[in-house]
Amino acid sequence: DAGITQSPRHKVTETGTPVTLRCHQTENHRYMYWYRQDPGHGLRLIHYSYGVKDTDKGEVSDGYSVSRSKTEDFLLTLESATSSQTSVYFCAISAGDHQPQHFGDGTRLSIL
Amino acid sequence: DAKTTQPPSMDCAEGRAANLPCNHSTISGNEYVYWYRQIHSQGPQYIIHGLKNNETNEMASLIITEDRKSSTLILPHATLRDTAVYYCIVRLTSGTYKYIFGTGTRLKVLA
Numbered sequence: 001d002a003g004i005t006q007s008p009r010h011k012v013t014e015t016g017t018p019v020t021l022r023c024h025q026t027e028n029h030r031y032m033y034w035y036r037q038d039p040g041h042g043l044r045l046i047h048y049s050y051g052v053k054d055t056d057k058g059e060v061s062d063g064y065s066v067s068r069s070k071t072e073d074f075l076l077t078l079e080s081a082t083s084s085q086t087s088v089y090f091c092a093i094s095a096g097d098h099q100p101q102h103f104g105d106g107t108r109l110s111i112l
Numbered sequence: 113d114a115k116t117t118q119p120p121s122m123d124c125a126e127g128r129a130a131n132l133p134c135n136h137s138t139i140s141g142n143e144y145v146y147w148y149r150q151i152h153s154q155g156p157q158y159i160i161h162g163l164k165n166n167e168t169n170e171m172a173s174l175i176i177t178e179d180r181k182s183s184t185l186i187l188p189h190a191t192l193r194d195t196a197v198y199y200c201i202v203r204l205t206s207g208t209y210k211y212i213f214g215t216g217t218r219l220k221v222l223a
Binding site: 040042043044045088090092098100101102103104105106108 | 144199203216
């Protein structure tokens with residue numbers, strides 16, 4: 001399995017608080033992605049990165065920001081969490097733009 | 113990216129081949145077909161992908177029709193551990209980095 005670690009694995013927090021999720025890879029892959037998964041919606045792309053300091057928006061980017069200061073880490077930040085951001089968040093990596101994406105085990109985030 | 117259509121659910125007897133269909137009638141010539149599966153609430157697991165030719169690896173076979181408008185994922189000898197949701201995805205070979213996940217097919221392997 002691809003070396004992807006997501007942290008934390010579970011988090012419960014309150015509305016209005018900032019939250020940062022971390023994705024760490026040991027594969028030295030160029031591309032990294034953040035998805036969220038909700039019942040009835042499948043997986044939806046939030047943001048992705050195609051290199052250090054190179055990021056772009058996905059289909060559901062409102063309320064989220066990302067940073068990638070080094071190859072191995074991709075951070076997802078909710079500046080002011082809302083209940084609608086309660087979800088399971090998955091990080092993925094890929095070696096090339098048509099290479100398969102490999103997913104982490106997910107972070108279950110609950111915002112009360 | 114082309115849209116895919118999959119049956120919502122299927123059953124398969126343990127030890128038999130599981131054939132999961134996917135329709136992607138609007139696929140263009142430079143779009144790959146990818147298959148993933150998701151077991152319980154784990155992260156999606158890559159299975160196989162292809163462009164035109166049929167592909168086989170240690171997990172499965174991918175059969176793409178000649179007109180590329182549909183494909184079939186074949187698990188040759190299904191086991192109980194193959195019970196999962198299977199996603200068929202198509203995306204451009206380059207220039208875009210995102211998958212469009214549909215709702216997939218829930219495969220249940222029966223003992």
